[in-house]
Amino acid sequence: MSGRLSTRPPEADRSLNIGPSFSAGWLRIFAFALSAVLGLSLWQNTALVLLPLAFFAASVLVPFVLLPLGSLLLIVGSYAAIVPSGSWAVFPYAAGIHLLFVCYALLLGIPRRTDLSTAAALKFLVRAGKIQMLVQPAAAVALLVQDAGTQPVLVTIACIVLAAWTFWLVRTLRRS
Amino acid sequence: MSGKGGFRPGGQWSLASITMMVCVVVGLFMGRPDVVVLGLPLAFAAASGWSALRPPPARQAPSSAGMEATTFGIEPDPGESDEGRRTFRVASGGPSGIALIQAAAAGGPAVSALVLLGGPFAVSVPVPRSGRARVLTVGAAALTLDGVMRQEARELEPVRLTVLPRVREARLLPLPHRLQGRTGEHTSRSIGDGGELRSIDEFRPGDQLRRIDWRATARQSANEDRLFVRRSYARSEAGIHLVLDTAHDYPARLRAWFPLRTEPVNALSSLHLAREAATLLAASYLAAGDRVGLNDLSARHWPVRATGGHRQLELIRTQLALMTASGRPEQSSRDPGAPAGSLIYVMSTFTDEEPARLMRLWQAAGHRVIGVDILPALEGSAVSPSGRRASRLVLLRRREVMNALAASGMAVLGYRGGGSIDAGGALDSIPGQLPLETGLASLRRPTGSYRSAVGGPV
Structure with missing residues (x-):
């Protein structure tokens, strides 16, 4: 297991071989960093930012479903309250919240000291990517819908294109 | 609440469902379609949980249900074996998914890993110096690729090993006070057919002809009227x-x-x-x-x-x-x-x-x-x-x-x-x-x- 990232003691390292892998600790760090990035960009210049950060840290450390749920709702609620309507931030936030959910879903189901196979992590990412292929166009359409009063024709065309794209994508993915 | 193939929604499903619903409600209430879109990816995860809970149609074959039960097994790794340790592989099979495998050597800390179903999982455990002992216990569960559904973790048959004590030999060994039998490698004190010479004596009735010592006879019987035989100690065993x-x-x-x-x-x-x-x-x-x-x-x-x-x-x-x-x-x-x-x-x-x-x-x-x-x-x-x-x-x-x-x-x-x-x-x-x-x-x-x-x- 050369070149792997791990926070495990050497004895345990020697005993397990699952190919290229990394420790769940790195997933925790990544999930915390992602939630911090999503949250801090909303609450910049706020002194109370430490409070949600502590909440995010608890979410990745304690395997209790209410904490990740609180974190996700905190970010979604703050987005709805702070980000103005029609902002392009919907694209990174739609991807970021999805990725954060995947991380939480993994962290909730595994013991504290777990190694993650790189192949398994890639599989998770690929599946999330496929879903994002639908979500990101939907986000674009959502931006256009908010301007429906000015460009109704454009919105209608976008909705039709999205429906066609969804139909084609689902069909292709099912076949593969 | 068990779904297809033993998969059932976990806490992750609740996480996805609640977050998705909050996004939809808040988005509709505020007239913000972009907020609704934030909950869209979570809707896929929530939907997979609902579809798994729905009972399959009666005509649908179990294999086409999409989530067959996974299989796990432990097998020894023939390739690797260090001094005092042995390697075992946990083989997994089934539909596309992730396996969460926990393995614990006797007296050692448990190790766990998340691998693709069918992917490699090899664990090296210490084996006893001699005797019979349980060396490895493994628990395994399967997760769907979105992490929302999981199978109940199950304990596999533990691995027990019997190690025979190694064989060494000592050369010089003490013997009992009395030897027994007529076989073996030790020289007995009684007369018999062993190899060690006891005496050379005159031929008597009952002596075997092959025991006649012709050299001794020629040397000691000048008149050629007596025969001499070699008498030996018997061989015995301890x-x-x-x-x-x-x-x-x-x-x-x-x-x-x-x-x-x-x-x-x-x-x-x-x-x-x-x-x-x-x-x-x-x-x-x-x-x-x-x-x-x-x-x-x-x-x-x-x-x-x-x-x-x-x-x-x-x-x-x-x-x-x-x-x-x-x-x-x-x-x-x-x-x-x-x-x-x-x-x-x-x-x-x-x-x-x-x-x-x-x-x-x-x-x-x-x-x-x-x-x-x-x-x-x-x-x-x-x-x-x-x-x-x-x-x-x-x-x-x-x-x-x-x-x-x-x-x-x-x-x-x-x-x-x-x-x-x-x-x-x-x-x-x-x-x-x-x-x-x-x-x-x-x-x-x-x-x-x-x-x-x-x-x-x-």
């Missing part, structure tokens, strides 16, 4: 009886005498040394054509009848491997016996009076008896003061028993692992005690040399 004291199994680490958690299976202990010493003696005597039997001092295990041959060695090794620490019986049963004229080896830690009592009993019955001290050279000390006091009392008692044996003129040799067995001053060491192989060589002559192997006064 009857050896190995008696193992399985009442206690003392680890080498004093801390492990009062364990707070399970000790690793490969730790050095007195029972392992007893198995090794017994195998050394059995292999050595059987190689010399003798008969070797095995018995348990506490009569908790089936005895092995004394006989010879290579298969007897395998039988003894297997029986030794299956012997476990079984305690001293509460009620005294019949004392284990031994065939008449046997040389009896008693392998014990001598921490109580019972082995010494039986040794005296057998000696009084005319057997030659040799003790083998199998307490490992102790390391460290007990954690608690009461533990230290208790271990000190046990060792003092042991020394008292050994002194009494020495006073009775019975030899007790040491087979105590790699460390020095006479580390002067240590309470577990017996001054003057000879290592097993050296002691066997010194006791080779049946009489007169006992004292040299007994050890002086303490």
Whole structure:
């Protein structure tokens, strides 16, 4: 297991071989960093930012479903309250919240000291990517819908294109 | 709430469903389609949970349900095996998904990993030095690729290993007071067809013609009226009886005498040394054509009848491997016996009076008896003061028993692992005690040399 990232003691390292892998600790760090990035960009210049950060840290450390749920709702609620309507931030936030959910879903189901196979992590990412292929166009359409009063024709065309794209994508993915 | 193939939604499904619904409600309430879109990816995860809970149509074959039950199995890895360790692979199969596998070696920390179903999972675990032990327990569960659904974790059949004690041989071995039979490699005191010359004598009725020594006849019978024959000693075999004291199994680490958690299976202990010493003696005597039997001092295990041959060695090794620490019986049963004229080896830690009592009993019955001290050279000390006091009392008692044996003129040799067995001053060491192989060589002559192997006064 050369070149792997791990926070495990050497004895345990020697005993397990699952190919290229990394420790769940790195997933925790990544999930915390992602939630911090999503949250801090909303609450910049706020002194109370430490409070949600502590909440995010608890979410990745304690395997209790209410904490990740609180974190996700905190970010979604703050987005709805702070980000103005029609902002392009919907694209990174739609991807970021999805990725954060995947991380939480993994962290909730595994013991504290777990190694993650790189192949398994890639599989998770690929599946999330496929879903994002639908979500990101939907986000674009959502931006256009908010301007429906000015460009109704454009919105209608976008909705039709999205429906066609969804139909084609689902069909292709099912076949593969 | 079990879905298809044993998969069921976990807390992750609730996480996805609630977040998605909050996004939709807030987005619709505020007239913000972009907020609704934030919940869209979570809707896919929530939907997969709902679809799994929906019962499949009656006509749909189980295999087409999309989530068949996964299979797990443990198999030994033929490629890798380090010294004292063995590698096992956990094979998984089933539909596309992720396997969460937890493996724990006996006495070691559990390791867990998330791998693709069918992906590699190899775990290396320590194996016992000898004997039978459970070396690996594995629990496994499967997760869907979105992490929302999971199967109930299930325990696989634990891996148990039986390690036979290694075979070594000693060259110089003591013999019993009396040899038996007409086969074997030892020279008996009775006349027979052995190889060692006893005398050259006149031919008498009953002598075999092939025993006529023509040179002696030509030299000594000048008139050619007498024939001379060569008389030789008979060949005989020794009857050896190995008696193992399985009442206690003392680890080498004093801390492990009062364990707070399970000790690793490969730790050095007195029972392992007893198995090794017994195998050394059995292999050595059987190689010399003798008969070797095995018995348990506490009569908790089936005895092995004394006989010879290579298969007897395998039988003894297997029986030794299956012997476990079984305690001293509460009620005294019949004392284990031994065939008449046997040389009896008693392998014990001598921490109580019972082995010494039986040794005296057998000696009084005319057997030659040799003790083998199998307490490992102790390391460290007990954690608690009461533990230290208790271990000190046990060792003092042991020394008292050994002194009494020495006073009775019975030899007790040491087979105590790699460390020095006479580390002067240590309470577990017996001054003057000879290592097993050296002691066997010194006791080779049946009489007169006992004292040299007994050890002086303490």
